[in-house]
Structures are given as C-alpha cells and as structure tokens.
Amino acid sequence: MSDQGVIGVGIIGFGIVGQGTYSILRDNAETIERQVGRPVRVVSVADLRTELLKEKLDPNVRASADAEALIRDPDVHIVCELIGGVNPAGRFVRMALEAGKHVVVANKELLAKQGPQLLELAEKNSADFYFEASVGGGIPIISPLRIGLAGNQIEKIIGIVNGTTNYILTRMSGEGGSLEDVLREAQALGYAESDPTNDIEGYDARYKITILASLGFHARLNVDQILCEGISGLKATDVNNARDLGYNIKLLAVAKRTPDGIEARVHPALVPLSHPIASVSGVNNAIFVTGDAVGDIMVYGPGAGGMAAGSAVVGDIVEVSRNIVSGSNGRLKTLEFRDLPVQATGDIVCRYYARMRVEDHPGVLAAIATQFGDCDVSIASMVQKTAEDGVAELVFLTHEVKERDIQEALERIRQLDDVDEICSVIRVEE
C-alpha cells in the first residue's frame, strides 16, 4: 500500500452501502482512475463484524473493528462513514475532519441534525465533506443543487424521498390491502425494516427534506420545526376513496420559500393522478425542484439499495479525489448563509380531505357545514359514501384553508352530538 499516487479510501461500516461502495471501487477501478488521474483504492475497512470482513475483502485490504485506527491511518485520505445514525457516526466524522481527512457519508440523520456544524468543521480544516447518498439513493440531487442549479433561487422542492413507504402506498393503492398486511409483506421482502418506525412515521423523509431545503434555500433549518406526519394512521378506505376521486395518496416531503419564511412539511397527501408524482411507484424516489430560472425539473430513480447508494458514495469519492489531485479540497463552501424562519404549522395553507362518520339524521350536514363556514373553511365537494345502521360516512374536500382554521373547524365538528368520529384528515397537494 505504499504506491505514491494511490488515493486511499477507508470505509467505516460494511453493511449494504459499504459493500456496494467497496465493489464499485474494485470493479470500476480503471474507469475511476482515468477520470481522477490517480488510482483510487479501498485500503481499509472497519466493522465490528470482523468475520464478515475476512470473508468479503481482498487480502490486501486492512480489516479491523477499530474505526479510530482507520481514521488515523496515514494511507487513508478519504473516510467513508457508512454506519448511519448520530452515534458513534458523528464522533467518527468529527474526528476525521479534525484530522484533516476528507469525509463522505450517506447519513441523512447526521446531516439533518448536525450538517451545518459539520460543514463548518470541514471548512475550518480545509477538508471536503460530501453527502450525495444521504438523499435519493443513487439519484444525483445534492450535486445538482450545489452545481447545476446554483444560479437559481430555488422556490420549491417536492419529493417522494422514502422508498419503503412509497412501496407500501403503491401496494395499498393497487390491491386495496390494509397498511398492516402490506407492511408485513414488505418486511418479508426486505423492503421494510423489522422496526419500520423511521420510515412509517416520516422521520426519514423529514431528515431528507431538511437537507434538501437547507441546500436549496441556503438556510439553516431545525429538523424539529418541520411538521411531520407519517402513514401509520392511513386506512385502506381512504386510499380507495382517493382513487375514486382521482388521486393517489403519497408520502410527500415539501419545502417552499414563502414571503414569511420556509414552509416545510412531511405528510401523506392526495396527489392528482394526472401529476407525474402520482405515478412514481414502488421503491422509487422522485424529487421535483422549481427554480426561478430553470422552471420545474425532476430527478427520478431507485431511492435505496446498496449499489445505488454506493454509486452516489463513489461519485462523491471521485469528486473529492479530483479535489485532492488539483489541490482544491474545500472548494465547495458552506452553503447555509441565510436566516430564514420556518413558518408556524398553523399558517400552512393546504386543501384537505376529511372523512367522518355521522348519525344519518336530517340537519347533520347543515350543522357540519355551519361549523366549516364559521371557521372560514370552504368546501369544494362532498360525497356520502355509505349509510347503514343509521350511520353515514361523509367525505369532504376543502378549498385552500389555513391549518389552524381547519383544525378549529374539526374540533367544533367533533363536538357535535350527531358526529360519531372524524376518521381521517389528509392534505391534498395539487
């Protein structure tokens, strides 16, 4: 490992992304070397599963359970942190940056929670810190935001950024199954983790929209300020109702620049079947970006998988290597330079779908309509879905209303004697 010219890569975490990264760097070594001008080689891998390393790695690659030794290794110029999560990943990243090593991660949680601090630390140490694989798997979206679209004021980002929930929603829409049944199948197929909380509750999508919005709007966002609703409460009835009304339900991550600051939210939403985002199916991701100059563009592709994410990690490694060769590490500056407030949830304006069960008496609809009207909620359409045993199911679609107004209206409606239950309230994105 003493080749003068070799750019040495160290991989911490040998899960599916680590293994994908390793195999791409090995199998496409020649193409990569030609593009960089010097060989780029994995010289060291750290993972607690040392048996796995022994089995999978070429014998000339150092294998150990000691990530800190890997970081200190003078042959390692680029540290790939592919463990995920905040601890100990964040500690390893900081240690590497402080040692002046360049760092590539696929870690959306770490980026969303500590991205600005880590970018500053990198800048202070003239080190590169790249993270293309943190959003959208292998789809190029981070570098287009930092490079190709750099001349734009980004106005809006809307994405399907979680493959697991999109797979579940695609299945529910196609077959009418319940969330529980489809989730069980997705787990059996490896499309959902045994503890699916991060995906199902929207946390994963929230990390990702935090990263995209920070880059797109050049602003520092607090992940906890972003409205986040998952799909855990979603009923097959609502998926089917949506289809009947001409919509698919998707878990959307949305960020908009408004005169009042940034509007950012993650939630299931009814999307018109005619919109391209409604036909993004299975584990695919799609991200729409609107810029003042470019207009609307979309990137689309597999949002997960070891090879797809590995492709993004290796793309970053190639860029960092080019920076090493040309002596320009640190050429991408810290981008969060604006202080934009995140809009209060109550001020968000949306259309809504609401389904409720009511006693089938004369005057019920009038009572409900009065409450909506009193709270400035304007109804676009209403369908009575079923009526049996004296109970009717009503589905309302509203015009655009403020979050706080619809919540107030629903609270009042809930207290009406003839209203048994407000079953579902889902946003509509046109």
Next chain:
Amino acid sequence: MSDQGVIGVGIIGFGIVGQGTYSILRDNAETIERQVGRPVRVVSVADLRTELLKEKLDPNVRASADAEALIRDPDVHIVCELIGGVNPAGRFVRMALEAGKHVVVANKELLAKQGPQLLELAEKNSADFYFEASVGGGIPIISPLRIGLAGNQIEKIIGIVNGTTNYILTRMSGEGGSLEDVLREAQALGYAESDPTNDIEGYDARYKITILASLGFHARLNVDQILCEGISGLKATDVNNARDLGYNIKLLAVAKRTPDGIEARVHPALVPLSHPIASVSGVNNAIFVTGDAVGDIMVYGPGAGGMAAGSAVVGDIVEVSRNIVSGSNGRLKTLEFRDLPVQATGDIVCRYYARMRVEDHPGVLAAIATQFGDCDVSIASMVQKTAEDGVAELVFLTHEVKERDIQEALERIRQLDDVDEICSVIRVEE
C-alpha cells in the same frame, strides 16, 4: 470594473440564452457571490446587434460587436460562447482557450463535432471548458454524468432531447393532425424555427446523443456514424395506429454499450404507453441513464428556453468560478479515453412497425409472410386496417430483428406484384 476580486464574465451572442444568462447573473448576484466567495459579474457582451445591447445592458457593461476584443479583454476571465453553430463560434472558443480563458458554451453542434479536440485544447491551456446547456436545456445531465455517476459503467442512455419535435409529436398524438399543420402552428407559437430542418430531421438530437454517449461511455464518437432519421416522413395514420396498438411515437436518441461497440441512433420510435418516456409531453426533455451500479435513473424538465438554458450556463459559470477561487481550473480531465467502434447500422437489432398497401387478393398475405420468413423476420402481430377499392392496408409488428434482415425483407416485398406501397417503417423501442 477594477474590483480586485471580481470574476469577469464575457458573453458572446446576446440571443435568448445570452439574455437569460445575463439576467440570472444580475438578478441572483448575491446568492452566486455567496456560493463562489467572490463577485461574479458580466463585464462585457459582444453581439452584432449593438442597438439591442444598448437597449438591454446596464451602462457599466461593455457592449460591442467585436467578439475578439471581448476575448482579449483582461477583465474577462470566463468567455460564454452563446452564438451556436461551428463558425465563427468554434474560432472564438479556440481563441479564448488558447489565451487561457475559461469557456462555457451551450453549443451542441460544436461539441458533437469538435468536443474532444476542444477539451484537449482546454486541458493543454489549464483552462476550463464546460457545456451543461448543450443538452437538455436547464436539466442537469452533463455534470451528473461527469460527477454523480462517475463510478458507474454507463450501459444505456435513452432520451427525448429535442423539444420542438416532442411538441409536434404530442400535438399529433393528441389531435390526430398532420405533421405539416402542427409544424405550422408550432412555428407560429415560436416552438419551431422558420427553417426547422435541424430539429425535424433529427440532426439536433444526433448532436446531443453524441455528447451524452461520449461522456457516458468515455469514448470518442463520430457524429456522422450515428444513424439518424427524423420525423419528416411521419404520417398522422401511423401516429393513430400506434395509439390503437398501445404506443406513442417519440423521436428517441439512443446509445447503448454492446459487446461489439457502441450502438447509437436517432429515429422516431413506437414507445409503449406504460413506459414513462411515452408520457413526456410538449417541449419537455427526459433522459434515462442506466448504470451498472445505480440502475435506471431519469432526469426531466424543460429542454429549451432562454432562462432554462441560462440556468445551466450560470451553473457552469459558478463551477468555473469556484475553480478560479480554489486555483483548480482544469480539474475535470478530458474524458474520451476509450476507442469503441460504432456498430454498423445493419447490425442494430430492433422491433419494427411496418404499414403497407396491398391488392386485396387471396394469397397476398402468404406471399408477404413468406418473404418475411425467408429473411428471418418473425411477425409478432398483423392488423388489416382498411379495405376499399380492392386495396387493403396491412400493419405488421415484428419481433426483434436485425436491421439488414428487415431491409432485405422489405425490399423483396416491395417487388411483389400485389404490393402497391410500403408506406411506413418505424422502429419499436420496448
């Protein structure tokens, strides 16, 4: 204009892309400066229409008809060539690169014909040469191929890369109008030029697939070796037949790496309605890239327009400026390093749609089928579309066949006494 830190941009050619570039750099100056670390400013514009310049430019921008003086201007660090065409654009680009100026172009014809030579010239002079706007307007596709997907062996690129023809095909499919009628309307709306040859005959798309294939496969391609058929012969009947069979007709640009070299072609093709590319409508472009690691990804958006293309030009200017700030111009190496042959047209394997008019006699179909069979052309389906005045119209869909086999079969069929005319032969892309 003596600010020490200003990075000076000179624009040659003040058409819609030049004006878009100018206004983006002016309106988003602060965002761009923050990302680069130094102000980036248009200091000089050259165009023969000096009255236009006087009307549109700020008074502190130098305006002249003299592109060579602009190139020699020591305040101009980045030359944007936005005239298009090979002459005099190529001369200006070479002059700028030889003077060590960095160059950004939106010029697909120049790139397709002289790209490798210009990239070498840039490298020799440690100058940057960027061209994101040459393909796909504002959609980032060049930099993803050079950066985000750099770890992949690219296997296939399929695109709708010409907005004018896609607009025409969308209208023909939607309304059943003739090419001539729709083209006239497109010209009236400004979606097609008064001389639409470059778009209609597929030359524009051929330039673009040459650029994409060169980058994707790291190979030097000769634009003249690429099969090129436009849409000028397309009949409304075929567009309607295609719809009935479950297809849209699109002008596709296709490049594949095969064991025998590169297969590259531009032609109208029947695309199944279920494929996302079939629903790319209007002046939009979409490019699908398949890499061995990433799988299938797509980028989509407006393929033309001054602001969209300007967005890509400014993205390049930002990158070049970052290179200036970090002293790393020339960090992207010349990429064409492989010597891959372009496959002979006769060896291309495709499915085909063929429509012919025949005498409605017993035995005609048998005679045609015999010729197809003798030439190894296997028929997937046949529809008899009309039969009047003793003349029948037959539509065949073949299985996959070699180009030279189908041509031989069609030649033989053309000579049958009962065959009046082979009206259309169009490829089918699954």
